[in-house]
Amino acid sequence: MSNLAEGIEPVLPDAKMHLVLPTAPVVGKVVTSKSCMKGKSASFIRHLAVDVSGTPLEGNFLVGQSFGVVPPGVDANGKPHKVRLYSISCPSWGEDGQGKVVSTTPKRVLDERQPQKPSDDPEDHSLFVGVCSNHLCDLRPGDEVMVSGPNGKRFILPVDPSQHDYLFLATGTGIAPFRGMAMELFQHPKGPTTSRVELVMGAPYTTDLLYDDLFTDLAAKHKNFRYHTAISRERRPDGRRGLYVHQYLEEQLDHFGDMLRNPRTLIYVCGLAGMQVGLFHILARHGLDAGYLTIHEEIASIPPADWTAEQIKRRVRQTHRCMLEVY
Ligand SMILES: Cc1cc2nc3c(=O)[nH]c(=O)nc-3n(C[C@H](O)[C@H](O)[C@H](O)COP(=O)(O)OP(=O)(O)OC[C@H]3O[C@@H](n4cnc5c(N)ncnc54)[C@H](O)[C@@H]3O)c2cc1C
Incomplete structure (x- = not known):
């Protein structure tokens, strides 16, 4: 374990890569x-x-x-x-x-x-x-x-997944690895994980949700798995505007705050390029960035609320506890 403020660094397995090259598929x-x-x-x-x-x-x-x-x-x-x-x-x-x-x-x-x-x-x-x-x-x-x-060798689960809790954030086809990870964690031949796992899936409309049956079913069976959806282009039942993933997270900080402060937690983000910007911003604005982000000295003295998207893209980097796969 490293410095508690920085959290528990994940130990990742050695992933095999490039066994088949694209030039000889x-x-x-x-x-x-x-x-x-x-x-x-x-x-x-x-x-x-x-x-x-x-x-x-x-x-x-x-x-x-x-x-x-x-x-x-x-x-x-x-x-x-x-x-x-x-x-x-x-x-x-x-x-x-x-x-x-x-x-x-x-x-x-x-x-x-x-x-x-x-x-x-x-x-x-x-x-x-x-x-x-x-x-x-x-x-x-x-x-x-x-x-x-x-x-890819970084966007993978740790050698011993039970050492961590997991916040999975997806938009669109970014859900793909989380289908596999949720199955690996909850349908493992050795039994389901006891780790806390929370998935937030972002989509423009409810009809765009992917693998919804699987996640709904896993959530019904395992109380340590929560499945959240953030639908951006539909009004909510109470008439309020739809939310993007990071906005959902911010609205539900009472629910996610403890988890984000827990040194066991790892964040995995997969989906649309740029989706990390909103996440990094809310983590920093709410003082929840320790262990997940490193902030370049150039913007360290500026209040996070005043950071521009460009500054976040260029001057904020994720640590080993925040895995990013955006495309
Ligand atoms: C690590 C990683 C994982 C990925 N995982 C997935 C996944 O699970 N599922 C998935 O669907 N994709 C995934 N992708 C994206 C995927 O690799 C391809 O980029 C995507 O499928 C598009 O490829 P294509 O050949 O269909 O499009 P292409 O023929 O390559 O066309 C896309 C390109 O055309 C140009 N273009 C786009 N729109 C227009 C337009 N309207 N007019 C003119 N030009 C345009 C842009 O330059 C764009 O880059 C992943 C990418 C990465 C890097």
């Missing part, structure tokens, strides 16, 4: 593809399970890591498509219990085309279809998919 076979959304939505997000048995990935990934997918074909320059990363959404023992089937949570990237660089035609508003996400979402059971990895 291996073939996985799709086992399952199904929607994992709560309702009808403008987004399309699926739960996709891929059999990687017989490849170096078999049995060699950890919950929280990601893996690579190399889409078929070539890009606009005639070069093979680049690899894209997808978070693993199953426990370390896989969907099958033996580490042979890995899963993820791809969201179709679909939009009206918008200029990305000055030379792009500003009048072109034709449909933009993301290459790899749509390739993945189109796949059917039995189809082949080129995979690489595993990737």
